[in-house]
Amino acid sequence: MDDYFGTVAEQLMRLCDQGAHRRRWRRDLASRKLWPALGLAASVAVVVAVVAVALWAGGANTPGGTTPGSPHPTLTAAQQKRVRQLAYRILRPTGPACIRNARLSIKNWRLSISHGAPGHAVLSTLGVLRRKATAADSVSSLASRPILLQARGVYVRYVRLARTFGGAHYYLVPAADVGGASAGCIATYRRRLSNALRSIPPPLGAAVQGDVQRTIARIAPHEGVMLFSVSPDGGTGSAGDSIQQIRQRGGDFGIFGGSGRVSQLTGIIPDGVATVTLSFPRQASGSPIAVTARPVGNLLVVPVPSASSRFPTSMVWRAPNGRLIGTIRRFSSF
Amino acid sequence: MARRDERERWSDAELLAAAAGRDGAAYGVFYSRHLQAVVCYLRRQTGDPEAAADLTAEVFAAALLSAHRYRDSSESAAPWLLGIARNTLRMSRRQGQIEDRARRRLGYEPVLLEDPDLDRVEALAAGGSGVMDRMASLPATEREAIERRVLQERTYQEIAAELRCSELVVRKRVSRGLARLRTTWTER
Numbered sequence: 001m002d003d004y005f006g007t008v009a010e011q012l013m014r015l016c017d018q019g020a021h022r023r024r025w026r027r028d029l030a031s032r033k034l035w036p037a038l039g040l041a042a043s044v045a046v047v048v049a050v051v052a053v054a055l056w057a058g059g060a061n062t063p064g065g066t067t068p069g070s071p072h073p074t075l076t077a078a079q080q081k082r083v084r085q086l087a088y089r090i091l092r093p094t095g096p097a098c099i100r101n102a103r104l105s106i107k108n109w110r111l112s113i114s115h116g117a118p119g120h121a122v123l124s125t126l127g128v129l130r131r132k133a134t135a136a137d138s139v140s141s142l143a144s145r146p147i148l149l150q151a152r153g154v155y156v157r158y159v160r161l162a163r164t165f166g167g168a169h170y171y172l173v174p175a176a177d178v179g180g181a182s183a184g185c186i187a188t189y190r191r192r193l194s195n196a197l198r199s200i201p202p203p204l205g206a207a208v209q210g211d212v213q214r215t216i217a218r219i220a221p222h223e224g225v226m227l228f229s230v231s232p233d234g235g236t237g238s239a240g241d242s243i244q245q246i247r248q249r250g251g252d253f254g255i256f257g258g259s260g261r262v263s264q265l266t267g268i269i270p271d272g273v274a275t276v277t278l279s280f281p282r283q284a285s286g287s288p289i290a291v292t293a294r295p296v297g298n299l300l301v302v303p304v305p306s307a308s309s310r311f312p313t314s315m316v317w318r319a320p321n322g323r324l325i326g327t328i329r330r331f332s333s334f
Numbered sequence: 335m336a337r338r339d340e341r342e343r344w345s346d347a348e349l350l351a352a353a354a355g356r357d358g359a360a361y362g363v364f365y366s367r368h369l370q371a372v373v374c375y376l377r378r379q380t381g382d383p384e385a386a387a388d389l390t391a392e393v394f395a396a397a398l399l400s401a402h403r404y405r406d407s408s409e410s411a412a413p414w415l416l417g418i419a420r421n422t423l424r425m426s427r428r429q430g431q432i433e434d435r436a437r438r439r440l441g442y443e444p445v446l447l448e449d450p451d452l453d454r455v456e457a458l459a460a461g462g463s464g465v466m467d468r469m470a471s472l473p474a475t476e477r478e479a480i481e482r483r484v485l486q487e488r489t490y491q492e493i494a495a496e497l498r499c500s501e502l503v504v505r506k507r508v509s510r511g512l513a514r515l516r517t518t519w520t521e522r
Contacts, residue, residue, distance in 0.1 A: 003451055003454055004445055004446075004448070004454065005369060005373075005390070005454065005458075007445045008390070008394065008445055009362055009365045009366070011442055011445065012358075012361060012365065012394055012398055012442070013358035013361055013365075014358060015358075015398070015442065016353050016361045017356055017357075017358035018356075019356045020440045020441055021398045021440060022354075085446060088448075091384065092384070092388075092432070231474065
């Protein structure tokens with residue numbers, strides 16, 4: 001295995017074989033047996049760091065083959081690796097602003113609301129949000145649902161009751177930011193980039209800057225929509241999906257418990273989709289099941305037996321005239 | 335020395351006992367068995383695939399350090415492992431940086447995370463066969479009780495007040511739901 005998780009596994013297995021997990025570092029440290037070794041290690045580390053910096057500075061100009069088709073085709077493979085390392089270091093999610101603890105604290109949680117309106121992309125994708133608000137759209141329990149704690153700037157005037165099904169009321173809840181890194185975290189990354197660029201040679205600096213900016217664009221706060229239900233037994237809610245995701249492959253797919261032996265698969269579907277055909281995996285006995293349903297109020301609700309509630313393997317979207325809009329194989333579940 | 339395919343049939347308790355005795359391959363099987371559940375949990379809790387990947391490595395490093403202490407007689411060590419994940423997450427939040435104490439203790443070398451790895455995190459998190467999907471198959475009352483008690487770490491008293499029922503009822507729902515999850519895990 002050569003991916004991240006494979007490398008992690010291999011390293012842990014090797015350390016396990018070596019018995020690294022059986023050493024008593026803390027006890028040794030407490031008894032000061034390790035202090036001389038640590039002093040020596042620190043001295044060696046300083047020397048290694050100096051040598052590494054010198055090697056790196058020279059390596060930036062080392063001739064070598066370029067890699068066409070990569071993000072930075074004019075750089076050598078070694079330089080590209082270095083660019084990735086530098087970008088990774090800048091984008092490490094460390095620091096208070098990058099850990100979502102403040103907003104994940106239940107006790108201090110307050111619903112972050114906005115009295116503004118969602119952007120054109122949101123409103124043009126989900127027709128239910130464009131209709132005039134009615135008394136039924138008011139959901140007072142929203143403010144006490146910590147399930148929405150990741151969302152910022154919930155557009156309270158645009159919360160809409162999408163559908164009532166099986167005794168549960170399903171609401172679409174648009175918000176200015178439904179996930180990704182916080183603005184503070186993005187600022188931390190930008191500050192680190194700015195500091196790092198002072199010491200990185202220009203050819204590598206431009207590449208690092210490009211990589212970091214692309215990642216920031218991907219993880220910056222973005223508008224989206226969450227699904228939220230109220231039912232006699234409490235209800236539940238979702239983490240939300242970006243509007244781009246909802247357009248491309250629907251949003252917030254999940255299986256709610258429902259009542260008795262029946263659960264409900266729910267998901268947000270964009271305008272223009274008249275029917276959705278879901279293919280469920282083959283059961284231990286029997287053949288694969290395909291279910292076709294119509295979204296109402298941009299919401300798909302399909303009853304599925306609790307005992308065998310599994311995610312569908314694919315979803316086919318069709319227009320009102322039967323035209324195939326798309327086949328989605330990777331679901332956006334919450 | 336047992337072959338890897340034999341280890342696939344071992345229980346989690348057996349794998350951890352072997353890992354405590356320096357059987358790296360046993361720990362490899364344990365890691366593969368629970369990787370998705372841990373990634374899925376951490377991805378949802380952090381909202382960040384990079385943090386989830388980094389924390390996953392820390393969780394499995396911490397589990398390796400604690401392997402000799404695992405005494406649970408139940409079939410799956412998933413609840414134990416998710417407990418470590420929760421503590422690791424809590425420590426990271428408290429310190430404002432990704433916890434790496436276990437990895438430092440092991441002498442683990444940092445592994446570079448690249449874009450395809452982030453896709454792998456997302457794929458694992460959205461794999462559809464993790465804890466959350468098993469949670470989704472629980473009755474709503476039990477799922478809600480477990481979410482609030484185990485994932486959100488709220489007190490029984492708070493949950494009972496919110497759900498307008500007695501603490502005893504909440505405790506029963508949590509207990510039944512966890513038992514049901516354990517059963518579905520065993521049937522996997």
